[in-house]
Amino acid sequence: MATSFQSALQNLRETKVWKSIFRRGPANTNRTRSLAIFGNLFLHWMPVKVREKSLRMRASYYLGSISFILFIVLFVTGIFLMFYYHPAAPNAYRDMKDLQFVVSNGVFLRNLHRLAAHLMVFAVFWHMFHVFYRGGYKPPHEFNWVVGVLLLLVTLFLSYTGYLLPWDQLAFWAVTVGTNIISAMPFIGHKVRFLLLGGNIVGENALLRFYVLHIVILPLFAFVLIGIHFWRVQKDGGLTVKPKDEDGKE
Amino acid sequence: MPAEEMGKVTDRMRFVFAVSSLIFLAVLAISPFKDYRREWKQYKRSYLRFAQGRPDTKRLTADYSPDIDQIWLPGMNLVDRCTTCHQGITQASLADKSVPEPFRVHPPIPHNVREWGCTICHRGQGPATEVAEAHESTLAWEQPVLPTHFIQASCGTCHQSDLPQTPQLARGRQLLAELNCQGCHKMQGIDRPAMLGPDLSSIGTKVSREWIYKWLKEPRTIVDKDGNVTVNGYETQEEPRMPKFRLTETEIRALTAFLSVQKARPFAPYKISPAVVATWSKNPELISQGELRFRQMFCSTCHSLAVTRAGETKLIGGDIAPELTKVGSKVNPGWLIAWLRDPQAYLPHTRMPRYGWSDEDLYKVTQYVTTKLVDSDLLSGVPKLDAPADAEIQLGHRLFAEKGCASCHVIEGLNPQKDFGPDLSALGGKNASELEFGTAKIPHNLVSYIQAKLEDPVSVNPAARMPQYTWNQADLDAVTTALLSMKGAPATSALQNLVVPRKEASFRATGSFAEVYERYKCYTCHKFNGYGGDLAPDLTYEGSRAQRQWLVEFLKSPQTLRPTLILRMPQFNMSDKDAATLADYLSMVMQHPAVNPAGVDAKQFTPAMATLGKQLYEVKYQCQSCHTIGGSGGYVGPNLNNAGGWLTPAWIEAWLKNPQALVPDSMEPRRNFTDEEIKALTAYLMTLRAGIQPQKTASNTRALAWGHGAGK
Numbered sequence: 001m002a003t004s005f006q007s008a009l010q011n012l013r014e015t016k017v018w019k020s021i022f023r024r025g026p027a028n029t030n031r032t033r034s035l036a037i038f039g040n041l042f043l044h045w046m047p048v049k050v051r052e053k054s055l056r057m058r059a060s061y062y063l064g065s066i067s068f069i070l071f072i073v074l075f076v077t078g079i080f081l082m083f084y085y086h087p088a089a090p091n092a093y094r095d096m097k098d099l100q101f102v103v104s105n106g107v108f109l110r111n112l113h114r115l116a117a118h119l120m121v122f123a124v125f126w127h128m129f130h131v132f133y134r135g136g137y138k139p140p141h142e143f144n145w146v147v148g149v150l151l152l153l154v155t156l157f158l159s160y161t162g163y164l165l166p167w168d169q170l171a172f173w174a175v176t177v178g179t180n181i182i183s184a185m186p187f188i189g190h191k192v193r194f195l196l197l198g199g200n201i202v203g204e205n206a207l208l209r210f211y212v213l214h215i216v217i218l219p220l221f222a223f224v225l226i227g228i229h230f231w232r233v234q235k236d237g238g239l240t241v242k243p244k245d246e247d248g249k250e
Numbered sequence: 251m252p253a254e255e256m257g258k259v260t261d262r263m264r265f266v267f268a269v270s271s272l273i274f275l276a277v278l279a280i281s282p283f284k285d286y287r288r289e290w291k292q293y294k295r296s297y298l299r300f301a302q303g304r305p306d307t308k309r310l311t312a313d314y315s316p317d318i319d320q321i322w323l324p325g326m327n328l329v330d331r332c333t334t335c336h337q338g339i340t341q342a343s344l345a346d347k348s349v350p351e352p353f354r355v356h357p358p359i360p361h362n363v364r365e366w367g368c369t370i371c372h373r374g375q376g377p378a379t380e381v382a383e384a385h386e387s388t389l390a391w392e393q394p395v396l397p398t399h400f401i402q403a404s405c406g407t408c409h410q411s412d413l414p415q416t417p418q419l420a421r422g423r424q425l426l427a428e429l430n431c432q433g434c435h436k437m438q439g440i441d442r443p444a445m446l447g448p449d450l451s452s453i454g455t456k457v458s459r460e461w462i463y464k465w466l467k468e469p470r471t472i473v474d475k476d477g478n479v480t481v482n483g484y485e486t487q488e489e490p491r492m493p494k495f496r497l498t499e500t501e502i503r504a505l506t507a508f509l510s511v512q513k514a515r516p517f518a519p520y521k522i523s524p525a526v527v528a529t530w531s532k533n534p535e536l537i538s539q540g541e542l543r544f545r546q547m548f549c550s551t552c553h554s555l556a557v558t559r560a561g562e563t564k565l566i567g568g569d570i571a572p573e574l575t576k577v578g579s580k581v582n583p584g585w586l587i588a589w590l591r592d593p594q595a596y597l598p599h600t601r602m603p604r605y606g607w608s609d610e611d612l613y614k615v616t617q618y619v620t621t622k623l624v625d626s627d628l629l630s631g632v633p634k635l636d637a638p639a640d641a642e643i644q645l646g647h648r649l650f651a652e653k654g655c656a657s658c659h660v661i662e663g664l665n666p667q668k669d670f671g672p673d674l675s676a677l678g679g680k681n682a683s684e685l686e687f688g689t690a691k692i693p694h695n696l697v698s699y700i701q702a703k704l705e706d707p708v709s710v711n712p713a714a715r716m717p718q719y720t721w722n723q724a725d726l727d728a729v730t731t732a733l734l735s736m737k738g739a740p741a742t743s744a745l746q747n748l749v750v751p752r753k754e755a756s757f758r759a760t761g762s763f764a765e766v767y768e769r770y771k772c773y774t775c776h777k778f779n780g781y782g783g784d785l786a787p788d789l790t791y792e793g794s795r796a797q798r799q800w801l802v803e804f805l806k807s808p809q810t811l812r813p814t815l816i817l818r819m820p821q822f823n824m825s826d827k828d829a830a831t832l833a834d835y836l837s838m839v840m841q842h843p844a845v846n847p848a849g850v851d852a853k854q855f856t857p858a859m860a861t862l863g864k865q866l867y868e869v870k871y872q873c874q875s876c877h878t879i880g881g882s883g884g885y886v887g888p889n890l891n892n893a894g895g896w897l898t899p900a901w902i903e904a905w906l907k908n909p910q911a912l913v914p915d916s917m918e919p920r921r922n923f924t925d926e927e928i929k930a931l932t933a934y935l936m937t938l939r940a941g942i943q944p945q946k947t948a949s950n951t952r953a954l955a956w957g958h959g960a961g962k
Binding site for chain 2: 104
């Protein structure tokens with residue numbers, strides 16, 4: 001049984017279709033196995049070898065993975081929420097109410113998105129502190145540290161732009177205060193604020209801009225940066241920082 | 251875990267994985283389970299069970315669907331899902347009290363629920379599908395369902411004119427106007443009365459400083475049988491309009507000082523002929539004669555007196571003008587004589603008519619007022635007040651504006667502060683979070699706030715400048731209703747289109763009529779083209795109804811009126827010229843378009859027709875069950891003793907054809923008389939003559955609405 005399954009798989013891998021997709025035939029040698037990994041967009045993020053130590057809980061507390069899983073949860077629930085949401089006044093707030101009053105499991109859906117967002121901010125921060133105290137910003141990880149910092153900023157912007165979307169009093173005033181802080185920037189503050197809000201007040205234009213930022217621009221940035229981040233983890237030699245690195249010697 | 255075991259799957263790990271997977275699944279299942287148990291789904295299922303237990307199941311469940319029901323009116327920006335649970339709202343068979351809520355039918359109203367939705371009247375959160383969210387004030391919703399007791403407020407939000415179905419609202423609006431709330435607050439749709447509080451420009455000539463002191467301390471003078479200063483509980487709706495201000499002793503002294511020097515228009519003293527004084531001053535009948543004249547002139551049509559009978563004090567008389575129980579202790583006697591002779595000289599806009607007085611009557615009545623309508627204890631609590639000092643007058647001058655006195659009372663050269671009180675035109679739509687409750691221990695909702703503020707303004711705001719009013723519960727609720735109806739400008743144009751504006755009544759008297767009309771203040775009681783009071787008959791079509799000669803006689807001597815009425819037309823002692831001017835104007839101008847007084851010639855009536863008419867009157871139609879002729883008959887309709895001298899034949903004919911076409915709210919039944927019968931009845935009525943016997947009296951004795959009534 002097992003043999004026939006394996007031979008069927010073997011035959012499958014010999015087919016033209018398989019080869020056209022994976023650019024490789026059967027991975028029957030170490031070289032072809034390595035090439036299969038390198039030649040695959042998703043698998044090439046993965047290390048060829050993993051140290052058992054780096055899989056330990058204490059090595060990372062899986063904070064990066066937790067952040068990523070939360071991001072996926074947010075991505076999926078966010079798409080569902082988009083089915084029910086209009087970025088316009090007064091529909092936006094009414095759509096929130098409809099999620100509560102009409103949509104089946106709407107409260108669950110929205111709370112999942114909201115809680116996952118809070119948790120993600122929390123997890124990303126913890127991840128950053130953890131990496132910082134473990135000295136993870138030191139060579140050869142400097143570049144990935146910078147990417148990580150950018151990811152933290154993207155996470156915060158996602159959280160902030162999402163905060164306006166319910167279009168309630170909390171959202172309105174949080175964004176009013178936040179954008180007023182921006183306008184305190186010297187020289188360009190008011191221009192930046194105008195650009196962000198699409199006007200001088202938190203109105204329908206601001207809602208639309210925040211919506212586009214929240215569902216298109218920032219997630220795109222996040223995906224690209226996450227890709228680079230994961231890839232560089234492996235390129236920089238795995239996620240654990242070796243004890244000898246902690247002395248500053250290479 | 252030792253390093254060599256890393257990567258190996260142990261039984262313990264399998265167990266932990268299995269258990270955590272199950273917990274995870276269970277957690278995920280909570281949401282669908284809660285979804286199934288949602289409140290509205292339970293109400294849906296219970297309605298189905300309820301309907302199946304009734305004989306008319308088929309009709310009750312014809313529109314049933316297990317989903318959310320909603321009334322969606324995009325133009326009004328309204329989504330009401332109330333009918334999801336209130337499923338029997340249009341089922342007439344569910345009217346019985348035994349039908350459990352929320353399935354009972356809506357009581358009949360002029361609007362179709364399906365076309366108007368629910369929250370437009372009841373408020374609450376229409377899109378909500380949970381009981382608490384829909385009805386109450388919650389974290390994210392502050393417009394709870396309006397208590398049914400105040401539901402008329404919702405009628406008033408669109409219907410800015412009064413409806414017969416909303417007496418509570420109408421009373422509230424009337425009170426807002428009457429109490430001159432407009433003096434301090436901005437409000438829409440409430441008339442500002444022409445005369446607010448009395449003009450105080452010359453108050454120093456009218457009353458003493460002591461009396462002002464007493465009045466500011468307690469603006470009521472009548473004491474009930476327990477010695478309490480109150481007017482509530484008397485058989486009258488009247489309440490002194492002056493509220494009680496919270497004033498310190500210094501403030502009262504300052505205000506009395508300031509007011510007692512207001513003598514802008516000193517009255518010209520009038521000396522009653524010494525011959526009259528000599529004849530009457532020794533006459534023991536003087537006072538009782540004065541009282542008789544007071545009654546005969548029907549002063550009590552407008553003024554009331556407190557009368558104590560069998561231990562119960564009642565105010566008897568009209569409530570258009572101040573009650574006069576203790577007026578003898580209030581006013582300066584010289585002022586009183588001058589006032590009675592020419593009220594407009596003291597107050598140009600007063601509604602008090604200018605009577606034609608003989609010295610004899612004037613002497614008798616003023617003697618009666620100053621000796622009988624007095625209370626020697628009235629000023630007993632007042633300390634000795636010296637001549638006002640300049641500093642006191644200055645302070646009083648400032649306080650008069652600061653305390654809001656100037657918002658109601660005119661003093662020449664003193665302007666009221668602008669926007670003295672908050673704008674109330676959108677009060678009825680306010681959220682509880684927009685209101686200041688202070689330390690008051692009351693529920694935090696709009697209705698409680700309004701009532702607490704009205705009952706005791708200081709309870710919600712210790713710094714309130716609003717004075718203290720005295721309410722009975724019905725009036726408090728009425729004013730609350732009127733305030734709740736003011737929700738500001740409608741939010742959408744569709745809602746704007748629903749507003750039924752008030753009909754602006756206007757009537758401009760012209761020529762020599764205007765002068766007489768102003769002098770006798772006819773509009774205080776009578777309506778002209780919709781403008782004026784509603785105490786006495788509407789005179790809009792009086793020219794079509796009454797014969798000119800009858801009008802002249804009536805105006806000169808309106809003494810024989812229906813005995814069952816307390817409020818009657820005063821005896822003005824009108825001159826022939828004035829009576830002729832009024833009668834001419836009424837018969838020329840106040841015409842009904844469909845009635846031509848000259849259109850029916852009285853000469854065409856023959857005695858035979860009159861005989862037939864008499865028969866029809868007495869036998870066929872039995873008019874005597876409501877009307878009186880020659881001392882027998884009913885009192886529902888007017889006395890017809892003098893119908894032939896009073897009414898025009900054209901009016902009688904038009905009236906018999908269709909009384910409601912002439913007076914829409916008339917009680918006269920519409921009988922389908924034939925043309926011949928109408929001619930015969932008119933002929934008969936035109937034969938009825940009984941000297942000068944004016945018959946038609948107030949068909950409507952409702953208290954006069956200040957707001958709709960007098961003034962300019």
